[in-house]
Amino acid sequence: MKIGIPKEIKSQESRVAMTPAGVMELTHRGHEVYVQKGAGIESKFTDEQYVEAGANILDTIGAVYNIAEMIVKVKEPIESEYNLLKKDQVLFTFLHLASSKTLTEAMMKSGAVCIAYETVVAKDHTLPLLTPMSEVAGRSSIQQGAKYLEKPQGGKGILLGGVPGVRPANVIIIGAGVVGTQAAYMAAGLGANVTILDINLNRLRYLNDVMPANVTTQFSNKHTITELLPTADLVIGATYTVGLKAPHLITKDMLSLMQSGTVLVDVSVDQGGCFETTRPTTHANPVYEVDGILHYCVANIPGAVPMTSTRALTNATLPYVVKLAEMGWKKACAKNEDLKQGLNVIDGKIVFKGVADSLNLPYTDIETFFC
Numbered sequence: 001m002k003i004g005i006p007k008e009i010k011s012q013e014s015r016v017a018m019t020p021a022g023v024m025e026l027t028h029r030g031h032e033v034y035v036q037k038g039a040g041i042e043s044k045f046t047d048e049q050y051v052e053a054g055a056n057i058l059d060t061i062g063a064v065y066n067i068a069e070m071i072v073k074v075k076e077p078i079e080s081e082y083n084l085l086k087k088d089q090v091l092f093t094f095l096h097l098a099s100s101k102t103l104t105e106a107m108m109k110s111g112a113v114c115i116a117y118e119t120v121v122a123k124d125h126t127l128p129l130l131t132p133m134s135e136v137a138g139r140s141s142i143q144q145g146a147k148y149l150e151k152p153q154g155g156k157g158i159l160l161g162g163v164p165g166v167r168p169a170n171v172i173i174i175g176a177g178v179v180g181t182q183a184a185y186m187a188a189g190l191g192a193n194v195t196i197l198d199i200n201l202n203r204l205r206y207l208n209d210v211m212p213a214n215v216t217t218q219f220s221n222k223h224t225i226t227e228l229l230p231t232a233d234l235v236i237g238a239t240y241t242v243g244l245k246a247p248h249l250i251t252k253d254m255l256s257l258m259q260s261g262t263v264l265v266d267v268s269v270d271q272g273g274c275f276e277t278t279r280p281t282t283h284a285n286p287v288y289e290v291d292g293i294l295h296y297c298v299a300n301i302p303g304a305v306p307m308t309s310t311r312a313l314t315n316a317t318l319p320y321v322v323k324l325a326e327m328g329w330k331k332a333c334a335k336n337e338d339l340k341q342g343l344n345v346i347d348g349k350i351v352f353k354g355v356a357d358s359l360n361l362p363y364t365d366i367e368t369f370f371c
């Protein structure tokens with residue numbers, strides 16, 4: 001198969017979809033890999049390293065899309081890429097379609113087969129392709145939150161871990177999945193008082209057993225969140241339901257419950273955000289203020305640490321890329337239920353019900369394509 005790896009062009013996105021080591025695995029299996037010139041530079045991978053791994057270097061993004069049977073990316077295509085996609089071409093990347101009707105309709109119009117990393121679900125109900133980036137995002141959310149709590153950044157001027165005789169920051173984490181768990185470990189390690197909320201009691205029981213003493217678990221509902229907000233210094237939004245738009249768990253009216261300079265970090269921004277006042281930001285302009293509350297809503301948090309993120313992502317995606325390349329999308333998805341659940345759009349039709357429901361668009365049963 002001819003596999004294309006374009007340079008990511010979303011603002012401040014420094015990751016690349018595949019390391020030279022991943023490319024070498026594909027070329028050794030007889031596949032042709034085409035990498036856009038300079039695609040790996042921000043992740044510290046040179047064109048020469050890709051050539052040594054067996055890749056062909058192409059000068060432009062258009063050339064990569066034109067020759068490839070499968071495009072492997074990190075982030076969803078942006079508007080300038082919409083017309084580069086071809087009918088029946090496989091697109092394998094993070095898509096988060098439920099948060100954007102415009103993007104979804106563009107993918108439908110392209111006629112491409114769109115497989116989303118974030119909806120690939122393993123038999124044990126884990127998210128093998130989303131997990132490594134969630135680990136990065138969860139840990140990074142605390143680093144960013146700690147920074148923006150500093151007074152010069154617009155925050156309260158509070159040190160996350162405090163010092164002897166002075167209380168540490170109160171960190172509220174909404175969602176106890178991978179992002180929330182990693183955020184809790186980081187915040188606790190820095191000495192903060194951490195409260196992590198979720199609606200899954202079994203998950204809360206588990207975390208109650210394994211987390212350090214400065215982490216408290218609570219069942220998540222509006223009343224609990226409302227009670228906690230007045231004492232919060234940093235709030236991490238970490239909710240995720242596969243393929244669905246995130247619910248607004250903190251409304252604009254609830255901002256008045258918090259002290260000026262409180263920081264909200266919405267890791268759920270890719271799915272529309274779990275704060276009503278969320279709007280996507282970039283690493284170039286990461287924060288904005290609403291009613292005295294600082295919002296950090298960068299839509300590609302792991303892009304800030306591409307040397308870590310690119311390696312972690314390739315480790316997870318490569319086995320699936322190999323399956324798609326060896327068998328073609330249809331046979332690979334028929335034989336692998338995990339991968340099959342990643343299918344979001346096929347030949348102009350939405351085949352992931354959560355996306356269709358979130359955007360009020362027609363849904364087509366995926367089995368139509370496997371009869």
